[in-house]
Amino acid sequence: MSDEEPVESPFDVAAPDGEPVGELLPGAVRVAVRLLDPPETVWPALTEPARVGRWFGDLAGPLRVGEGNRLGFEDGDFFTVRPTVLAPGREMAYDWRFLGVGKRQTVRWTLAADEATGGTLLTVTDHDDTRTPAEAGQIRDGWTDFLIRLATHLRTGHGTRYALRDDIDGAVDLPAGPYRPLAYPALLDWLPVAEDGFRPAWFFVVDDEGPRRFALRDWELSDERRLVFAVDVPGARTHPACEVTVTAVGSGQRLAFAHRGWTGLGLPESRAQELRRRFTATWVAALATARDHARRAADPA
Structure with a gap:
C-alpha cells in the first residue's frame, strides 16, 4: 500500500478514546488516533506555540510556510523545522532535522472529521526511506507516545510533556x-x-x-x-x-x-x-x- 493512499484503515481500528494505532509502510511510519474534539479544536493544539508547548515542545515562533523554526524540549533535544503545508483544520506538513544535523525527514499531519462522533481522525506520517525496521519501530512507538500525550492534553487541558529522556x-x-x-x-x-x-x-x-x-x-x-x-x-x-x-x-x-x-x-x-x-x-x-x-x-x- 502506498503511503499516499487515503488513510481509511486506521478509522476502522483506532479506538475513539485516544488510543493510537500505528503501522510501518515502505519508507514511512504512520500513526493515527481518534479524538473526540473536532478538527477546528485540534488544529490550534498542533500549530499555536502556546498550545504545542503544553504537550509536545517549545516552538520558537508561529509556524509559517517556508520559514525556519525550532521545536525544543526541556532536556536539550530539538528539531529544526520548516513548514511546507499549512491548511487550517485539514493538513500540516514540514521538513525537520533532529538536532539540526540529522537526516531531513518529512512529517505530514492530516485531520479528517468523524461525522459519526463529531471528532477527528488525526494521522501523522513520518517519511524516511533509510530507516531499519528496528528504527522504524522505535519511531512508531515515539509517535504513539506523543499522540497519547496530545489526546490526554485535549481531554484534560493539562500539560503532558515529558521532562527528561534517558538517551x-x-x-x-x-x-x-x-x-x-x-x-x-x-x-x-x-x-x-x-x-x-x-x-x-x-x-x-x-x-x-x-x-x-x-x-x-x-x-x-x-x-x-x-x-x-x-x-x-x-x-x-x-x-x-x-x-x-x-x-x-x-x-x-x-x-x-x-x-x-x-x-x-x-x-x-x-x-x-x-x-x-x-x-x-x-x-x-x-x-x-x-x-x-x-x-x-x-x-x-
Missing part, C-alpha cells in the same frame, strides 16, 4: 570520500576527547557556560566502526555509557551515537536536566564538526 542520541550523514570518522587518532579532531599522554582520558563539554571535563572509562574502539565508552559524572550513582557507530548509507556513511543513562544518575532533576542539555549541545557540535571534516575531505577544493 541522548543522534546521527549525521557524511558524504562519500576518504574520511573515516572513527580512525584513530583522527577521531580526536571532532570528538571532544583529550588524552592524558597515554590514552583517551577526558570527555570535554564545551558550551556557552564554558568548558568542563569528565573522566572517561571503558574506552574500546573496534575496526573504525564502533566506539564505546562511559563518562564519570561527579556525585552520580551511574556512568552514562556511549556507543558511536559508522554504517554505510547509500554512497556515504552515517555517523551515529547513543549516550544512555541520564535518568538514572540519582541527582536532583534540575541538575540532571542541566547536564543532559550541556552534553546534548556538545554532541550536536561534535557531529557538525565531523560533517565539516568529511565535506572537506570529499571536496578539498
Whole structure:
C-alpha cells in the first residue's frame, strides 16, 4: 500500500478514546488516533506555540510556510523545522532535522472529521526511506507516545510533556570520500576527547557556560566502526555509557551515537536536566564538526 493512499484503515481500528494505532509502510511510519474534539479544536493544539508547548515542545515562533523554526524540549533535544503545508483544520506538513544535523525527514499531519462522533481522525506520517525496521519501530512507538500525550492534553487541558529522556542520541550523514570518522587518532579532531599522554582520558563539554571535563572509562574502539565508552559524572550513582557507530548509507556513511543513562544518575532533576542539555549541545557540535571534516575531505577544493 502506498503511503499516499487515503488513510481509511486506521478509522476502522483506532479506538475513539485516544488510543493510537500505528503501522510501518515502505519508507514511512504512520500513526493515527481518534479524538473526540473536532478538527477546528485540534488544529490550534498542533500549530499555536502556546498550545504545542503544553504537550509536545517549545516552538520558537508561529509556524509559517517556508520559514525556519525550532521545536525544543526541556532536556536539550530539538528539531529544526520548516513548514511546507499549512491548511487550517485539514493538513500540516514540514521538513525537520533532529538536532539540526540529522537526516531531513518529512512529517505530514492530516485531520479528517468523524461525522459519526463529531471528532477527528488525526494521522501523522513520518517519511524516511533509510530507516531499519528496528528504527522504524522505535519511531512508531515515539509517535504513539506523543499522540497519547496530545489526546490526554485535549481531554484534560493539562500539560503532558515529558521532562527528561534517558538517551541522548543522534546521527549525521557524511558524504562519500576518504574520511573515516572513527580512525584513530583522527577521531580526536571532532570528538571532544583529550588524552592524558597515554590514552583517551577526558570527555570535554564545551558550551556557552564554558568548558568542563569528565573522566572517561571503558574506552574500546573496534575496526573504525564502533566506539564505546562511559563518562564519570561527579556525585552520580551511574556512568552514562556511549556507543558511536559508522554504517554505510547509500554512497556515504552515517555517523551515529547513543549516550544512555541520564535518568538514572540519582541527582536532583534540575541538575540532571542541566547536564543532559550541556552534553546534548556538545554532541550536536561534535557531529557538525565531523560533517565539516568529511565535506572537506570529499571536496578539498
